Amino acid sequence: MRPTTAWHAMAQRPVSFLTSAWPWRSLAYLVGGVLFGAVVVAGFGLALASGLVLLMALVGVVVLAGLVLASTSVASMERRRLRLVDLDPVPDPHRRPEGTGFRAWAAHRLTERATWRELAFTLISATALWWLDLLVLGFSFGLPGVLFEATDGQTWPWTVFGALVLLASPYTVTSWAGARAAMTRTFLAPRDQELGEELREVRASQARLLDSLDAERVRIERDLHDGAQQHLVSLGMTLGMLRLDTPDGSPQSELLSQAEQQLATAHQELRALIRGLNPPVLADHGLIAAIEDYAGRFPIPVTIDLSLPGRLPRKLEAPLYYLINEAMTNIAKHSGATSARVHGRYHADVLILDISDDGHGGLDPEAGTGVTGLADRVSALRGRMRVSSPVGGPTLLHVEVPCRFA
Incomplete structure (x- = not known):
């Protein structure tokens, strides 16, 4: 060479x-x-x-x-x-x-x-x-x-x-x-100057990626709502009309009942998927209401203590919602906790989040327990994350994200 x-x-x-x-x-x-x-x-x-x-x-x-x-x-x-x-x-x-x-x-x-x-x-x-x-x-x-x-x-x-x-x-x-x-x-x-240029480009690329992912998420939600969900509704109406011509107690009636039950389950799961992709409560009422709504459907009790001076920008609101959502999902899957807490405050242009649980602890960030994905989300927001999880618990996820209210 x-x-x-x-x-x-x-x-x-x-x-x-x-x-x-x-x-x-x-x-x-x-x-x-x-x-x-x-x-x-x-x-x-x-x-x-x-x-x-x-x-x-x-x-x-x-x-x-x-x-x-x-x-x-x-x-x-x-x-x-x-x-x-x-x-x-x-x-x-x-x-x-x-x-x-x-x-x-x-x-x-x-x-x-x-x-x-x-x-x-x-x-x-x-x-x-x-x-x-x-x-x-x-x-x-x-x-x-x-x-x-x-x-x-x-x-x-x-x-x-x-x-x-x-x-x-x-x-x-x-x-x-x-x-x-x-x-x-x-x-x-100086190398820090060269890295500064590269870092600015990476951050700009991350911002564009987040914007495109947000737009793609909204598009998928709209397509599912206007496409697949409407087809399921139409299929339900067809099954209902078919039941009018089917004698009660016949084998065909039993099959129709099973089909209607499976259709109702599929419809319910699709609605949950659509709500997870682009929660209407997030778009209408903001991050706090969306997290409280999600916590109300969580399998373990969650205490929500979020205080913000105003409505977050959309480009920050949606990523933070999915960040908290993913952290709580990890708690339900891996921690064995009986309760969890989400605490958030805004101070000096920084949004500080503490997500904790009373589970068995011992969380290893390199063991593929979902922490890597959380770290990637925080990095994309130009924030930083620390994890405290001694064996026996509790586990604390501390996140700091730069944030400015208009």
Whole structure:
């Protein structure tokens, strides 16, 4: 596989590495670092001195602000130079300002976190990195030259040492170039920033998925209500008309009774399914009423203590209903509890839910007891969840979900 960084190139066989362009690319990177660093030190030193001198006249504030903005140009140049020893492109972390003109651009850049990271990198580069570049180059090439020049019959071991240093210079130069590149990437393309972009996309994708699932749930509920349920009603009417022509006590009458009973059961289960997909009480009266309605049909007593300052948004209300619904279903299936409690409060833009039971406890989140599905639901809502379930009980499910009321 083709190496993409100087360090990856050093992991190749010595012949492949030494005959590749990587040692020369690393040398160019360090030489460029020395030259560019010297220019930056001269320019920044002059600007800093001028800014401090003129600070009393307030003109220095403009000079110092210009110094901060100039660091973005230094960082931009470093990102381009980085391609010598790191082939993965470094994205520009700056966003386009909303306004137009230099003033809008400058005001936007001064408020960006990336600008101040680049300023910190510029100061580190000016005070340390380019000096280290010079030191590595001096050790790798300057020291052998001095030793060769000073060689005589009594100092031949130093000649051998200088030759060894020179032979090792491709590795010395490339190893420092790789380390410098890694440090540069850390400052100019921090991993948390890349993850931030990915995380925003994941969250946006989760939001779209939740919206599409909610819309699909409503569509299925409507299709079942207007389709399958109406067909069952029609079938019931047909069976009723057929019974009018069937003598009482006949074998056909018994079969009709069985069919009517099975039809009634199917109709009841379908209505329960429709009510679970899109509970009318949830759409009409909100989360608290829907949870109380569900608790009234629960096989064990459930105490509901929910207090909210208002009606939740639909995109949050439905997922929270199914979250609580699934948690209570897990209690009924796995806990062996005789009672349960749902407690919820809203505080500082966070909805806090505690769902507890008096069951046997010992809940293992990795044992496939439904906790994984709950964690996925909470994660999709950008919340967090903790489970406390000692052996012998009780079990407490603590959920915190970001929430804002309009």
